[in-house]
Amino acid sequence: MAGEPASLPAWQTLTEEQSRRWTEVLDHVAAALPSGVVSVVIDGGSAHAAVVADRLADALHAGGRPCARLTGHTPPASTGQPPLDARYRLEAGDNRRTEGTPDTVTVADGSGWLARPPSGRWDVVVWLRTPPVGPGANGGRGAGCDIVVDLHDPTWPVIRHLSDRLAPQDRWYLSESRAFFATRAATWDTKFGDDLPAYAAAVNEADLPVGGVVVDIGCGTGRALPALRDAVGPYGVVIGLDLTPQMLTAARAHAGRAAADLLLGDARNLPLADASVDAVFAAGLLTHLPDSEAGLRELARITRPGGRLVLFHPSGRAALAARHGRPLRPDEPLAEAPLRRSTGLTGWHLNRYDDPPHRFFATATRRNA
Known part of the structure; x- marks a missing residue:
C-alpha cells in the first residue's frame, strides 16, 4: 500500500x-x-x-x-x-x-x-x-x-x-x-546544497590566518573547502579529512576547485603531526563522536598554540533537535556550559558561542602547553 x-x-x-x-x-x-x-x-x-x-x-x-x-x-x-x-x-x-x-x-x-x-x-x-x-x-x-x-x-x-x-x-x-x-554521500549536496552560503559565511567570520594550514575534520562532501581556500589564500594549505570513503569521493569536485588535499581518517586518531595546523574547521563533528572530550583533545594535539578551532552547523541546536524529533538537553556536548567545560579541559579557550535558530557557531583558541 x-x-x-x-x-x-x-x-x-x-x-x-x-x-x-x-x-x-x-x-x-x-x-x-x-x-x-x-x-x-x-x-x-x-x-x-x-x-x-x-x-x-x-x-x-x-x-x-x-x-x-x-x-x-x-x-x-x-x-x-x-x-x-x-x-x-x-x-x-x-x-x-x-x-x-x-x-x-x-x-x-x-x-x-x-x-x-x-x-x-x-x-x-x-x-x-x-x-x-x-x-x-x-x-x-x-x-x-x-x-x-x-x-x-x-x-x-x-x-x-x-x-x-x-x-x-x-x-x-x-x-x-x-x-x-x-x-547518503552521493545525494548529500543535492539534499543540503542550500547550506553552502552558510558555510562560506561561517568561514569568513572565523578570521582564519592567511597563508596558514587549515584542516576540515569530518569534511563530508567538502562544502567548506572552497571557502577555506579563499580564507587562507593561494599560499595556504587546505586539507579535508573524513571517515567515509564515499564522502571523500563526493568531495573531489569541491576539493579540486579549492586545490585541497583529501585524507581518509578518524577524528579520534588523526593522521597529522602534533602542532602541525593553524586552524581546525569542524562542522557537525562533535555530536557524532563517541567521546566529545577525547575528540577535542585530539584536535588540540594537531593545532599550534594560538591556533583556531571553529565549530559549526548550518542549523542551531534547537532547530536541529526539532527536526529530529528530540528534546533539547542542557547536558549535550554543544550546550554552552558543557562545551565551555570540555574545551577548557582539553587545551582550548572558548572565545565565542553563538546558537541562534539558523546556525551553530563557536570558536576557541589553542592555549599554550
Missing part, C-alpha cells in the same frame, strides 16, 4: 555488500547482549520487527548462543506466572526455537510483547527506526530504547544507538558511522 515502509528483502535477494551490512549489524547486536538468560524484544511499529527478530535468532544460533524465538503478536494472558517460564515454553510448541539453557536468549517482537515483559521487564529493547507512514507518525524515534537500528533503507541497516551498558561505542562506532554516511 502507498505510504507503507518498504518490506525487508529476503536474504537471497541482497547483494553481497548488503548481506555483509546486515551480518555486521546483527553481529554487533548479538555481541552486545549480556551473558546468562536474557530477554530481548524488537519493535518499531511495522512488520519489520518479526523479520529482524528471526534474523537475530539465526545470528545467535550461528554464534553458538541458544535462543528461544517467541512468535505471534500477543503474549498469553497473565496467570501470575512469568510468561517465559518452562511451562510456557512447552505451551509454545509451535515456535521455531524454544530450547532453554542457563545462557538462553529469548527473542520476541511487536508492541504486544513489548507491553507485556517477562518477569516485569525486558532486558534489552531494540527499536527499528523507519520512515513515518502516516499523519503525526514519528518515524520510530526509539527514545529510551537500548538499541536503535535505522531501517530507512531496508537493504542497509545502521545502528544509531547502542546503550553504553551493553557495549562501549568504540566497538561499533567506526562501522556504523561509515555505513550511515556511505549511502
